[in-house]
Amino acid sequence: MKRFLACVAIIGFVMFGCAEKKAVAPIPQPGEVTTPSEPKEAEKPKKVPVTEQVTEQQIAKVESGDVPSKGEEISGMFKDIYFDYDKYEINESGKLVLRSVADYLTKNSAHKILIEGHCDDRGTSEYNLALGDKRAKSAKDFLLSLGVVSSRAEVISYGKEKPLCSERTEECWAKNRRAHFVILKGKK
Amino acid sequence: MNTPLIIRTRNTIHRKRGKDLCVFIPCVFLCILVFLAIYCSLCPVAEAKEYIDISSPAFKKLPIAVSEFTGSPGKEISDIIKNDLDFTGIFLCLEGNAFLENSSQPFKQENWTVIGAEAVVKGSVLGGGEKSLLASVSLYDVTEGKEIFKKEYRTEASLVRPLAHAVANDIYRHLTGEQGIFRTRIAFIGRKGGEDSLSLMDWDGHRVSDLGIKGNVLMTPRWSKDGKRLIYSSERYRQWGIYLLNFTEMTEAKVFSSKGTNIAGDFFPNADSVIFSSSIGGSPDLYMYDIATSKLTKLSSSRGIDVSPSVSPDGSQICFTSDRDGTPQIFIMDSNGYAVRRLTFQGSYNTAPSWSPKGEKIVFSGRQGGKNHIFTINPDGTGLTQLTDRGNNEDPSFSPDGRYIVFSSDRDGDRAVYIMRANGEAQKRITSKGMKAFGPRWSSN
Numbered sequence: 001m002k003r004f005l006a007c008v009a010i011i012g013f014v015m016f017g018c019a020e021k022k023a024v025a026p027i028p029q030p031g032e033v034t035t036p037s038e039p040k041e042a043e044k045p046k047k048v049p050v051t052e053q054v055t056e057q058q059i060a061k062v063e064s065g066d067v068p069s070k071g072e073e074i075s076g077m078f079k080d081i082y083f084d085y086d087k088y089e090i091n092e093s094g095k096l097v098l099r100s101v102a103d104y105l106t107k108n109s110a111h112k113i114l115i116e117g118h119c120d121d122r123g124t125s126e127y128n129l130a131l132g133d134k135r136a137k138s139a140k141d142f143l144l145s146l147g148v149v150s151s152r153a154e155v156i157s158y159g160k161e162k163p164l165c166s167e168r169t170e171e172c173w174a175k176n177r178r179a180h181f182v183i184l185k186g187k188k
Numbered sequence: 189m190n191t192p193l194i195i196r197t198r199n200t201i202h203r204k205r206g207k208d209l210c211v212f213i214p215c216v217f218l219c220i221l222v223f224l225a226i227y228c229s230l231c232p233v234a235e236a237k238e239y240i241d242i243s244s245p246a247f248k249k250l251p252i253a254v255s256e257f258t259g260s261p262g263k264e265i266s267d268i269i270k271n272d273l274d275f276t277g278i279f280l281c282l283e284g285n286a287f288l289e290n291s292s293q294p295f296k297q298e299n300w301t302v303i304g305a306e307a308v309v310k311g312s313v314l315g316g317g318e319k320s321l322l323a324s325v326s327l328y329d330v331t332e333g334k335e336i337f338k339k340e341y342r343t344e345a346s347l348v349r350p351l352a353h354a355v356a357n358d359i360y361r362h363l364t365g366e367q368g369i370f371r372t373r374i375a376f377i378g379r380k381g382g383e384d385s386l387s388l389m390d391w392d393g394h395r396v397s398d399l400g401i402k403g404n405v406l407m408t409p410r411w412s413k414d415g416k417r418l419i420y421s422s423e424r425y426r427q428w429g430i431y432l433l434n435f436t437e438m439t440e441a442k443v444f445s446s447k448g449t450n451i452a453g454d455f456f457p458n459a460d461s462v463i464f465s466s467s468i469g470g471s472p473d474l475y476m477y478d479i480a481t482s483k484l485t486k487l488s489s490s491r492g493i494d495v496s497p498s499v500s501p502d503g504s505q506i507c508f509t510s511d512r513d514g515t516p517q518i519f520i521m522d523s524n525g526y527a528v529r530r531l532t533f534q535g536s537y538n539t540a541p542s543w544s545p546k547g548e549k550i551v552f553s554g555r556q557g558g559k560n561h562i563f564t565i566n567p568d569g570t571g572l573t574q575l576t577d578r579g580n581n582e583d584p585s586f587s588p589d590g591r592y593i594v595f596s597s598d599r600d601g602d603r604a605v606y607i608m609r610a611n612g613e614a615q616k617r618i619t620s621k622g623m624k625a626f627g628p629r630w631s632s633n
Contacts, residue, residue: 012464036289050340051341052342053343054354055340060400060438061398062401062440077297120581123537123539124539124540124560125407126496131216131493133448134472134493135469137448155448156427156449157428161405
């Protein structure tokens with residue numbers, strides 16, 4: 001027990017001692033010498049100063065991996081469908097467009113549909129990319145409910161990165177909150 | 189002290205060992221304490237004098253005089269050093285026209301006390317020709333009236349700015365005891381003519397370099413903790429992939445891609461695993477991916493959106509954005525995906541969280557008054573602070589020392605990259621007009 005008390009005493013002494021010194025050391029007081037000068041003398045530059053070679057890694061350009069070639073595409077055959085702000089539910093006019101898309105796919109069995117999800121630019125980039133994904137996915141899910149096979153509908157989100165309209169008005173934002181349809185005729 | 193007693197009642201053999209331990213442990217403990225006591229008492233002597241305690245919230249700015257360096261390009265170098273020190277908000281950079289002596293004259297204490305300088309930087313470019321550069325720099329303590337640091341810097345002529353930043357780092361370290369960030373860099377996406385490029389620039393926006401990685405759309409560059417690797421998202425022919433750039437080899441590799449949307453993400457501290465958001469399972473969820481083994485582990489699952497994961501510095505926790513409660517909000521979970529709790533309750537649009545390097549703050553973009561602003565919050569939900577008040581501001585991340593924040597803003601028109609102190613002071617645009625720039629991330633070192 002005596003040892004224990006001794007330990008406590010030493011811990012207290014050490015902590016108190018350290019804390020006190022820390023509190024005193026840093027405050028810069030003009031005209032007051034706060035540090036003993038001995039170590040400074042030892043540190044004092046010798047005749048030959050330290051030399052640092054400042055280097056930098058040369059950043060070469062990296063070539064991106066090869067980009068697959070595009071197949072033949074038809075854009076603009078279907079109207080864009082629109083979404084409410086920060087929402088990804090399909091409205092009634094959207095369902096009309098999607099029914100005509102499903103119809104087209106039934107009649108053109110070699111074609112696929114690509115659904116692009118887009119957002120207005122009021123949200124932040126990453127969240128909008130996920131939101132665009134949900135919008136395109138909602139459209140795809142509706143197509144699946146109409147009997148379209150999953151492999152014939154692809155989705156891609158562009159978030160707010162490919163706006164149709166760049167003004168900051170309600171009208172413009174509404175135009176950007178869209179799903180856009182592209183018919184993929186496949187590679188020739 | 190109780191432990192040996194319990195052992196004694198159970199077993200007499202253990203009793204002896206217990207008694208030995210009873211003596212041995214306190215002895216070892218005492219030895220350690222004595223060592224610590226000696227070490228601590230030596231601390232203030234062994235360490236360099238700390239001129240300014242920047243960890244104290246009430247520190248006083250240190251008046252410093254950066255004298256124009258002699259030789260060519262001396263002025264450029266001393267101006268860069270001055271800009272570096274000035275932006276920190278820790279120093280009061282005195283105006284050069286008040287100086288009574290220049291870099292080529294010998295240091296006289298009274299010339300500097302009279303204008304209130306407490307530290308003086310002098311330097312000269314000793315030439316070195318067209319290809320190389322040699323600069324000599326001295327730092328003086330005016331109070332003590334002597335030189336406290338002298339060093340020569342040698343480099344290629346094209347590296348004037350890195351040389352100046354290296355000097356600024358040394359001065360900063362001498363006066364504050366902490367590592368400066370003046371040689372760190374910022375990765376960002378530049379957009380020109382509908383094409384994105386992954387780019388790097390110095391922390392002050394100078395020396396922009398295009399890394400050559402082009403994409404239809406590029407997003408979310410994220411540094412590994414050792415600063416040697418970068419992951420980012422790229423859309424290539426209708427598919428979002430997570431790609432990795434290795435700076436040691438300058439090679440790009442695809443980490444992960446699938447149908448749907450894949451968005452980086454962050455590195456775990458060990459750098460072998462990354463976390464990202466993927467809609468491979470139908471809805472954007474968070475996944476951990478082991479780069480070496482290609483093992484994919486689902487960490488979060490909600491019917492809505494889970495995106496923008498950021499790993500805490502110790503790797504134990506993940507903050508992210510989710511709309512599981514109806515609107516996008518910031519959540520925190522353990523890194524195994526358990527113990528999910530909501531962090532933000534104010535406002536209806538809080539996104540893009542990122543941890544501070546020590547883990548005591550999270551910075552994010554939150555909607556306030558119809559605009560997105562940068563906020564910081566403590567991981568326990570207290571201390572919500574709004575830092576910006578103009579334009580839309582997003583993509584925030586901390587500098588490696590936690591003292592600054594980089595973000596993008598449209599306050600002056602197109603999206604551009606800005607930096608500020610972590611308390612919101614000194615907001616400054618660092619990318620030039622005529623270049624759309626966004627998604628900035630401060631390098632880890």
